[in-house]
Amino acid sequence: MSKKLTSRAEDYSKWYNELVVKADLAENSAVRGCMVIKPYGYAIWEKMQAELDKMFKETGHENAYFPLFVPKSLFEAEEKNAEGFAKECAIVTHYRLQNDPDKPGKLRVDPEAKLEEELIVRPTSEAIIWNTFRGWVQSYRDLPLLINQWANVVRWEMRTRLFLRTAEFLWQEGHTAHETKKEALAEAELMNNVYATFAEKFMAMPVIQGLKTESERFAGAEETYCIESLMQDGKALQAGTSHFLGQNFAKAFDVKFANKEGKQDYVWATSWGVSTRLMGALIMTHSDDHGLVLPPSLAPNQVVIVPIYKSEDDLNAITEVANGVLSDLRGKNITVKYDNRTTRRPGAKFAQHELQGVPLRIAIGARDLANGTVEIARRDTLTKEVVTLDSLNEKIEALLIEIQESLFKKALDFRNEHISEVDTFDEFKSVLETKTGFISAHWDGTNETEEKIKTLTKATIRCIPLEGEVEAGVCVYSGKPSKRRVLFAKAY
Amino acid sequence: MSKKLTSRAEDYSKWYNELVVKADLAENSAVRGCMVIKPYGYAIWEKMQAELDKMFKETGHENAYFPLFVPKSLFEAEEKNAEGFAKECAIVTHYRLQNDPDKPGKLRVDPEAKLEEELIVRPTSEAIIWNTFRGWVQSYRDLPLLINQWANVVRWEMRTRLFLRTAEFLWQEGHTAHETKKEALAEAELMNNVYATFAEKFMAMPVIQGLKTESERFAGAEETYCIESLMQDGKALQAGTSHFLGQNFAKAFDVKFANKEGKQDYVWATSWGVSTRLMGALIMTHSDDHGLVLPPSLAPNQVVIVPIYKSEDDLNAITEVANGVLSDLRGKNITVKYDNRTTRRPGAKFAQHELQGVPLRIAIGARDLANGTVEIARRDTLTKEVVTLDSLNEKIEALLIEIQESLFKKALDFRNEHISEVDTFDEFKSVLETKTGFISAHWDGTNETEEKIKTLTKATIRCIPLEGEVEAGVCVYSGKPSKRRVLFAKAY
Numbered sequence: 001m002s003k004k005l006t007s008r009a010e011d012y013s014k015w016y017n018e019l020v021v022k023a024d025l026a027e028n029s030a031v032r033g034c035m036v037i038k039p040y041g042y043a044i045w046e047k048m049q050a051e052l053d054k055m056f057k058e059t060g061h062e063n064a065y066f067p068l069f070v071p072k073s074l075f076e077a078e079e080k081n082a083e084g085f086a087k088e089c090a091i092v093t094h095y096r097l098q099n100d101p102d103k104p105g106k107l108r109v110d111p112e113a114k115l116e117e118e119l120i121v122r123p124t125s126e127a128i129i130w131n132t133f134r135g136w137v138q139s140y141r142d143l144p145l146l147i148n149q150w151a152n153v154v155r156w157e158m159r160t161r162l163f164l165r166t167a168e169f170l171w172q173e174g175h176t177a178h179e180t181k182k183e184a185l186a187e188a189e190l191m192n193n194v195y196a197t198f199a200e201k202f203m204a205m206p207v208i209q210g211l212k213t214e215s216e217r218f219a220g221a222e223e224t225y226c227i228e229s230l231m232q233d234g235k236a237l238q239a240g241t242s243h244f245l246g247q248n249f250a251k252a253f254d255v256k257f258a259n260k261e262g263k264q265d266y267v268w269a270t271s272w273g274v275s276t277r278l279m280g281a282l283i284m285t286h287s288d289d290h291g292l293v294l295p296p297s298l299a300p301n302q303v304v305i306v307p308i309y310k311s312e313d314d315l316n317a318i319t320e321v322a323n324g325v326l327s328d329l330r331g332k333n334i335t336v337k338y339d340n341r342t343t344r345r346p347g348a349k350f351a352q353h354e355l356q357g358v359p360l361r362i363a364i365g366a367r368d369l370a371n372g373t374v375e376i377a378r379r380d381t382l383t384k385e386v387v388t389l390d391s392l393n394e395k396i397e398a399l400l401i402e403i404q405e406s407l408f409k410k411a412l413d414f415r416n417e418h419i420s421e422v423d424t425f426d427e428f429k430s431v432l433e434t435k436t437g438f439i440s441a442h443w444d445g446t447n448e449t450e451e452k453i454k455t456l457t458k459a460t461i462r463c464i465p466l467e468g469e470v471e472a473g474v475c476v477y478s479g480k481p482s483k484r485r486v487l488f489a490k491a492y
Numbered sequence: 493m494s495k496k497l498t499s500r501a502e503d504y505s506k507w508y509n510e511l512v513v514k515a516d517l518a519e520n521s522a523v524r525g526c527m528v529i530k531p532y533g534y535a536i537w538e539k540m541q542a543e544l545d546k547m548f549k550e551t552g553h554e555n556a557y558f559p560l561f562v563p564k565s566l567f568e569a570e571e572k573n574a575e576g577f578a579k580e581c582a583i584v585t586h587y588r589l590q591n592d593p594d595k596p597g598k599l600r601v602d603p604e605a606k607l608e609e610e611l612i613v614r615p616t617s618e619a620i621i622w623n624t625f626r627g628w629v630q631s632y633r634d635l636p637l638l639i640n641q642w643a644n645v646v647r648w649e650m651r652t653r654l655f656l657r658t659a660e661f662l663w664q665e666g667h668t669a670h671e672t673k674k675e676a677l678a679e680a681e682l683m684n685n686v687y688a689t690f691a692e693k694f695m696a697m698p699v700i701q702g703l704k705t706e707s708e709r710f711a712g713a714e715e716t717y718c719i720e721s722l723m724q725d726g727k728a729l730q731a732g733t734s735h736f737l738g739q740n741f742a743k744a745f746d747v748k749f750a751n752k753e754g755k756q757d758y759v760w761a762t763s764w765g766v767s768t769r770l771m772g773a774l775i776m777t778h779s780d781d782h783g784l785v786l787p788p789s790l791a792p793n794q795v796v797i798v799p800i801y802k803s804e805d806d807l808n809a810i811t812e813v814a815n816g817v818l819s820d821l822r823g824k825n826i827t828v829k830y831d832n833r834t835t836r837r838p839g840a841k842f843a844q845h846e847l848q849g850v851p852l853r854i855a856i857g858a859r860d861l862a863n864g865t866v867e868i869a870r871r872d873t874l875t876k877e878v879v880t881l882d883s884l885n886e887k888i889e890a891l892l893i894e895i896q897e898s899l900f901k902k903a904l905d906f907r908n909e910h911i912s913e914v915d916t917f918d919e920f921k922s923v924l925e926t927k928t929g930f931i932s933a934h935w936d937g938t939n940e941t942e943e944k945i946k947t948l949t950k951a952t953i954r955c956i957p958l959e960g961e962v963e964a965g966v967c968v969y970s971g972k973p974s975k976r977r978v979l980f981a982k983a984y
Contacts, residue, residue, distance in 0.1 A: 029624065030566060031559045031611065036624050039554035039639065046555065062531035063538065067523045068560075068613075068644055068660050069582075072589075074522060076599045086589035090561075091601055092613065093585045095648040097564075097578040107568045109583055109610055118601055119523065121560075121584065121613075132521065132528050141835045147531065152560055152644065156587040168560050343633045 005355075007289045012233040016284060020162045023292045023356050025279065033160035033167030040356060041279060043300035045170065048278060049150065051202050051297075052172065055194050061146040061174060066128050068152075069119035074127045078252035081126055084219020088156040090121040090167075121154040126220065126245070126271055129175045130253040137177060137267055139258045144187070145177040163280035164237075164492055171275035174242075177267040179259065181246070184268035185223070188244040191272040192225035195240035203278065204295040204408040205229050205285045206415050207239060208438075208487065210463025215447050218271075222246040228462045228487065230415045231284040234436025236462045236489035239281050242272035280492070285411050286380075292357030293380055295407050296400040303329060303336040303396060304358045306349050308365035315340075318364045321389070325362070325374075328393050334400065354379065359403050360396060380407055421485070428476050428488070432457055438489045442482035444475035453477050459488045497847075499781045504725040511775060512654045515784045515848050518771075525652035525659030532848060533771065535792035537662065540770060541642065543694050543789075544664065547686050553638040553666060558620050560644075561611035566619045570744035573618055576711020580648040582613040582659075613646040618712065618737070618763055621667045622745040629669060629759055631750045636679070637669040655772035656729075656984055663767035666734075669759045671751065673738070676760035677715070680736040683764040684717035687732035695770065696787040696900040697721050697777045698907050699731060700930075700979065702955025707939050710763075714738040720954045720979065722907045723776035726928025728954045728981035731773050734764035772984070777903050778872075784849030785872055787899050788892040795821060795828040795888060796850045798841050800857035807832075810856045813881070817854070817866075820885050826892065846871060851895050852888060872899055913977070917969050920980070924949055930981045934974035936967035945969050951980040 005022065006014045020026050025041030037045065053063070069092060076082040096113035100106040122128065129147070136145060150172045160166050174191060178184040192209055199207045207227035217224040221243035229239045250256070250266040259265050286293040296302045305325060307318040322338050329336045339349050346363070353361050361377040368374050374392060377384045380403050387395050418437025422428045431439055443449060443461065454460050463486070470484045497514065498506045512518050517533030520526075529537065545555070561584060568574040588605035592598040614620065621639070628637060646660045666683060670676040684701055691699045699719035709716040713735035721731045742748070742758040751757050778785040788794045797817060799810040814830050821828045831841050838855070845853050853869040860866050866884060869876045872895050879887050910929025914920045923931055935941060935953065946952050955978070962976045 027624075027627070029559045030563055030620065031561045034559035034561060036559065037557040039556045042556045043554070045557075062535070064531045064534045065529040065537075065662065067521045067526035067528065068646065069523045069526060071522055072599060075589075076597070079597065082589075082599060086591075086599055089587065089589050090584045090611070091586040091589065092582045093601065094583040095581065097567075097574075097581050097583065097612070105568070105571065107564060107574060107578055109585065119582070120589070128522065132519075135519070154560065170557065 005289060005291060008232065015289070016280075017162065019283060019287060019291060025283075025292075026162045028162065031167070033157060035162050035166050035168075037170075037276070040300065044282070044294070044298055045276060045279060047298045047300065048198075048202070049172075052194075052198055052274065053150075055198060056148050056172075056174065059146075059190060059194060061148045061176075063149065064147050065149055065151070066125050066132060068122055070122055070125075070128045072118045072120060074131050075120045077127060077131075078220050078249055080248070081124075081220030085123040085155070089123060090154045090156055092119040092121065122151070123153055123155045124271075124273075125149065125151070125153075125173055126175065126249055127253075130249040130255060130269070133175075133177055133267070134253055134255045137255055137257045140179050140260055143177060143179050143257060143267065144183065146174075146187075147176065148172055148174045161280075163276055163283070166276075169276045171273050174270070174272040176270045177250070177255065178270075179257070179268070181268050184246075184270050185244050188223065188225055188242045188270040188272065191270070192227060192240070192242040195227050195242065195272070195274060198274075199227055199229065199239055199278075200408065202295070202297045203282050203285070204297070204404055204411060205239070205281060206408065206412040208463060208465055209467065210465040210487065212241070212463060213447075213450060213461045213486075215450055216461065218243045220245060220248055221271075222248070225466075226463050228438075228489075229281055229285065230418055230437060230489070231281070231492065232414070233284070234418060234490075236438060236487075236491040237277075237281050237284070238462070238491065239278060240272070240274040243270060245269035245271060286407050287357065290382070291355035293407070294357035294359060296359045296404050299357065299359050300335065301337040301358050302334050302400055303360045303362060304353050305336065305338045305362045305364065306346055306353075307338075307340055308346050308363055310366070314366045317369055318366070321364060321369060325389075325392060329396060332393065332397060334396065350377075360399060362392075378403065419487070422476065423473070425477050428453075428459075429457055432459055432490065436490070438462065438487045440485045440487055441476040442473040442484070443486050444478045444480035444482055446478075446480075449475060449478050449480075453488070458490050460491055462487045462489050462491060497781060497783060500724065507781070508772075508776060509654065511779060511783060517775075517784075518654045520654065523659070525649060527654050527658050527660075529662075529768070532792065536774070536786070536790055537768060537771060539790045539792065540690075540694070541664075544686075544690055544766065545642075547690060548640050548664075548666065551638075551682060551686060553640045553668075555641065556639050557641060557643070558617050558624060560614055562614050562617075562620045564610045564612060566623050567612045569619060570622075570712050570741055572740070573616075573712030577615040577647070581615060582646045582648055584611040584613065614643070615645055615647045616763075616765075617641065617643070617645075617665055618667065618741055619745075622741040622747060622761070625667075625669055625759070626745055626747045629747055629749050632671050632752055635669060635671045635749060635759065636675065637667075638679075639668065640664055640666045653772075655768055655775070658768075661768045663765050666762070666764040668762045669742070669747065670762075671749070671760070673760050676738075676762050677736050680715065680717055680734045680762040680764065683762070684719060684732070684734040687719050687734065687764075687766060690766075691719055691721065691731055691770075692900065694787065694789045695774050695777070696789070696896055696903060697731070697773060698900065698904040700955060700957055701959065702957040702979065704733070704955060705939075705942060705953045705978075707942055708953065710735045712737060712740055713763075714740070717958075718955055720930075720981075721773055721777065722910055722929060722981075723773070723984065724906070725776070726910060726982075728930060728979075728983040729769075729773050729776070730954070730983065731770060732764070732766040735762060737761035737763060778899050779849065782874070783847035785899070786849035786851060788851045788896050791849065791851050792827065793829040793850050794826050794892055795852045795854060796845050797828065797830045797854045797856060798838055798845075799830075799832055800838050800855055802858070806858045809861055810858070813856060813861060817881075817884060821888060824885065824889060826888065842869075852891055854884075870895065911979070914968065915965075920945075920951075920968050921949055924951055924982065928982070930954065930979045932977045932979055933968040934965040934976070935978050936970045936972035936974055938970075941967060941970050941972075945980070950982050952983055954979045954981050954983060
């Protein structure tokens with residue numbers, strides 16, 4: 001292991017960047033803004049994928065795969081969507097390289113191999129998918145279409161950060177088609193609920209469900225549901241969105257169906273997605289100055305066993321005990337790794353597992369063997385205790401549940417402490433500068449006020465919460481009437 | 493369901509294209525050469541992925557993710573590899589669209605947003621991965637690196653066919669780095685073995701393992717192992733390849749390590765991949781004029797239950813029995829679907845499940861209830877039998893195993909009958925035109941002879957088999973000395 005992490009108090013942003021790299025989660029690549037997701041980071045993403053995929057299937061969705069490229073003429077068909085993504089698109093214009101006549105051994109784009117129509121690398125797939133759906137829907141019998149895709153997408157962002165904002169990222173995008181507006185709205189809500197459940201149950205990350213304001217909606221959506229979470233530095237992070245698309249895409253791509261009365265009607269749509277950005281959210285919800293802290297539900301290794309030995313004989317005796325523990329824990333579906341590498345000393349192993357957030361570490365030494373005990377170290381609290389071998393299995397099971405719950409509770413307490421109800425703009429600015437977090441304030445409902453507050457404070461409306469009491473009041477900025485409080489915050 | 497399939501005898505190629513579309517596996521998209529993989533096709537691919545991924549992990553590999561794009565300067569670093577793929581590359585040259593001043597509502601590529609260096613959409617990832625490996629390897633302690641990636645790749649093929657040859661396809665690509673040549677060679681062989689095991693055990697598709705000749709090797713490889721299978725029309729299909737890359741990429745990307753003696757040395761490499769092309773191989777190994785035939789190991793639904801009823805009461809009574817069967821079979825890890833759609837008649841359901849290759853269909857009617865029986869139909873043999881409810885579970889379990897084995901045996905018999913040993917070039921041509929299949933013949937080992945035979949007959953050397961007796965002889969074309977027989981065939 002290399003030098004210590006920058007502390008969060010010192011520089012949160014630097015702490016994050018260092019942690020991602022040092023914990024072997026991801027690194028920057030030779031391609032501007034594109035990351036390499038390293039095996040340890042990818043293993044966490046795979047756990048997220050597996051849980052989400054299960055939840056999608058349990059709610060009736062099927063996976064499919066659509067092309068990476070969108071021909072320009074399809075891309076521009078839904079105007080708002082096109083406008084929203086046009087400025088950050090990677091565009092394929094040619095399909096062949098040739099030897100560069102001026103530079104031996106080098107290649108250049110073959111000018112003869114220009115595409116007739118440019119292809120956009122998908123920033124999102126509504127266009128290509130709705131163009132396909134046209135062939136899949138004739139009658140109400142073909143509806144609903146409940147499709148999900150796991151894919152890579154590209155948005156040519158100017159300022160990128162590992163996991164949080166990268167030019168290429170991995171995500172899933174759900175795309176559904178329905179007979180009625182009501183059904184499509186219910187689907188958009190359902191999937192936002194699925195995201196909230198996933199975030200809270202598996203990521204141990206509390207979220208607030210809400211609706212986006214018009215200016216923050218997905219380009220082409222009529223309503224955007226979202227889950228908003230709060231990071232340790234008091235900035236909010238949009239962790240997932242689910243869009244009600246109305247009939248916009250059906251009209252742009254002429255997707256009609258014969259309804260039960262035999263009349264032709266346009267289909268109603270939703271789309272919804274979460275991405276590798278969740279990795280950033282996970283890190284900034286739980287980790288500390290020692291490194292990553294992982295909820296057991298998403299940890300690639302929930303438990304690691306480190307042998308402490310001087311002689312070969314000691315190691316053999318420890319390995320025998322460790323093998324018994326491994327087999328017991330695996331029988332309980334606990335992922336556990338025996339770290340018997342001979343190329344690293346126990347201290348280096350401890351440091352690595354701490355940095356990488358392994359929830360529980362078991363150390364077994366020669367003296368433990370004599371006593372019939374082992375030492376368990378908890379990553380979240382950094383506490384250690386000695387337990388007897390015969391109580392170990394139950395203890396581990398209980399601790400994993402406890403850690404999962406405790407991480408959630410800690411994050412929830414922090415989040416709840418950082419929702420400040422304010423009624424004046426001075427208070428608004430002061431909370432934003434000192435306490436940080438979400439600000440619950442009245443807003444007059446206009447784009448102008450939203451925009452002005454953003455310009456003055458960098459805070460945006462994160463969402464109009466779905467839950468909680470609705471009370472009328474006056475806008476914290478304009479003093480005009482407000483129907484309800486909304487949540488502001490500075491955000492990632 | 494629409495009209496009947498073209499028969500295989502009538503037009504094998506047309507049969508294939510129709511089957512892929514009618515069985516809802518895939519379809520062509522609006523993007524030239526790119527396919528849409530439909531949910532039913534994708535479900536089969538997911539089963540393949542799951543089994544392969546498990547086998548990769550069991551052999552010590554970890555998944556990671558590398559960028560979609562390769563900067564041109566990296567792409568051209570390993571010359572042979574670059575040369576092999578330069579002619580079929582999708583190239584990103586711009587990163588922004590703008591409103592077209594000449595066409596309101598339309599977009600055009602923003603000429604100001606030209607990339608300084610063009611990006612190649614990965615046709616394979618050796619370049620970007622080896623450029624990354626440089627940072628991961630310092631000493632022998634960091635080796636071996638055993639990495640796999642599940643990803644999309646793009647090769648701008650001029651003639652495309654669903655699954656078999658598409659501009660974009662899905663695959664996995666393994667990339668490993670080793671201390672010694674011996675270890676890297678062993679890895680390349682091991683992964684070719686993994687592919688062979690997967691093909692035979694899960695796809696029920698017999699394969700021949702062998703080495704490619706120099707002209708058929710992967711661009712940049714020193715040795716290419718492959719698994720070759722035989723399709724029903726007598727053409728061969730390369731189902732997977734595993735490459736020993738020597739130190740070519742390590743040298744091109746300067747990936748050195750300190751060996752155990754403390755000296756700097758270049759790392760030894762392998763790469764290996766299988767793709768959605770396997771879907772084409774699966775289809776052309778087992779399917780018939782009625783549609784898809786799937787081995788139970790890869791069938792999204794191994795069993796489907798269709799209720800046959802006239803009254804609501806009948807349906808309720810059948811559903812009660814069906815629910816018991818569902819729960820029993822699911823308890824045995826058998827995937828089973830109850831097709832109680834009210835929008836389709838039993839006949840239409842039978843036709844659909846036949847076309848989609850569901851291995852076993854259970855029909856339950858009112859009369860069955862009275863008799864305590866159900867009817868089971870086998871997709872592979874198209875035979876039916878009536879069995880009692882109390883023997884059903886065991887029967888289904890036994891039949892699924894029997895079908896898996898029987899499909900493999902049938903394909904193996906067909907393949908073995910279609911390996912012809914020939915000793916004259918007249919015989920060679922005659923077998924190729926009439927009997928088809930693999931031809932085992934002597935070859936003088938030169939590129940020239942290989943090329944001439946290809947020009948004259950369209951047959952290529954599929955592989956130099958790893959197994960079987962090695963006997964010297966004379967080349968079937970040139971009459972020159974030959975060390976051993978190799979396998980020729982026309983191929984996909």
